Amino acid sequence: MTNGMQQKTLGWFSIFRLGLVQACLGAVVVLMTSTLNRLMVVELSMAATVPGFLVGLHYAVQLSRPKWGLISDLENNRTKWINLGMLILGIGANLATLSLVLFLSNPLLAMLLSILAYTLIGLGVGASGTSLLALMAKHTAERRRPAAAMITWLMMIFGIAMTAGIVGMLLVPYSFELLLKIVAGLTVLTMIISFAATWKIENNLDEIRQKDEEKAPLLEELKSLWEHSKTRNFTIFVFLSMTAYFMQELILEPYAGIVFQYTPSQTTSLSGMQNGGVFVGMLTVGILATALKFGTLKSWVQAGCLGSCFMLISIMLLGQINSSLPLEIAVVGLGFFNGMFAVAAIGSMMSLAGSGSKRREGTRMGLWGAAQAIAAGFGGLLGTILVDLLQVANQSPVNAYGMVFSLEASLFALAALLASTSITFNKSYGKNIAIPGE
DSSP, rough: OOOOOOOOOOHHHHHHHHHHHHHHHHHHHHHIIIHHHHIIISSOOOTHHHHHHHHHHHHHHHGHHHHHHHHHHOOOOOOHHHHHHHHHHHHHHHHHHHHHHTTTTOOOHHHHHHHHHHHHHHHHHHHHHHHHHHHHHHHHGGGHHHHHHOOOOOHHHHHHHHHHHHHHHHHOOOOOHHHHHHHHHHHHHHHHHHHHHHHTTTSSSOOOOOOOOOOOOHHHHHHHHHHHHHHHHHHHHHHHHHHHHHHTTTHHHHHHHHSSOOOHHHHHHHHHHHHHHHHHHHHHHHIIISSSSSOOHHHHHHHHHHHHHHHHHHHHHHHHOOOOSHHHHHHHHHHHHHHHHHHHHHHHHHHTTSSSSSSOHHHHHHHHHHHHHHHHHHHHHHHHHHHHHHHHTOOOOHHHHHHHHHHEEEEEEEEHHHHHHHOOGGGGGOOEEEOOEE
């Protein structure tokens, strides 16, 4: 360090505390992108493009992530933006749930309210999530960054899986009024946890920003990051794999409801099972690749992509044939293999955010968050549009959904090929840490 002081870093307990915030973010967002999506398509008989547009809107708003990151870099008070983002997210989630009730009586007002709600959801996730990861990238010791990234992501998946499973049980018997109460209670609880988890967490961390550092405009900051060829290649891999990952997000639950006649409670629980599979997949790779030194993250991410491809084909085939195999097996398998490739991407983002000559962890993390948001919004919306178009073209629902799952499988196969050239390794971490180039 240039100021002659030894930087104080986040301990493992503080990292787990911040992981609780990530779990809260996932807990709220999963209901907005899965349960509410299914209710619009199945219970309210809307075209799948409607929730696809709304979820895509919340991802589009997250293109503001680099700006949130730069703001938190300059202010050096990330706790404020973490909690403000959680508050905005909670308000948006409750407004989105309220809009479902209004769709029955006043569709126009409900749609306008939904647009406002999902805009707030995107702003809340962008402000809170970017500031949270930037805080970790800045104040986590170099040797702990990969493990910290894994811990926070696993906790987010745990929050998603637990919320989907518990809400699935609480929604029996289903009613709009019961859903309103559940979402209100959940958002209040997550805000309390977030405030408690971040309480005074920055107080004992040293200020390490260079006071005489020249401030470049946001576009110049982003342009300098884009000049590295390996960073560009890794961005393409992230975009492609995340597009494939999110294509099923808005169509899996409606697929289960329409083709397999699952109830709202069953499809919500199905989402919880899928994210439970993601959790186990990431934990398995963490143990085998990091603790036991079995394989490299490049091989794990390729195996995850190819496994996801196979499971998507299985989900498609289960709708086409009369089989005694339950859909849940393929869905959990999909989550498991999704978790494999996600580990490498998260570790890479953390390492890249903390590298470079300038202390712009928030800006870098915002760039990666924006790239992922583009893929997530594009993938989710593309999946719903294709399902609707194929049904308009006289394809049966089972065939329409099956074709989209097949396309998603193809994207995962292509992502596996790109991983061989887009992921390189930093010797200082050993062979198991993926770094997107110097």
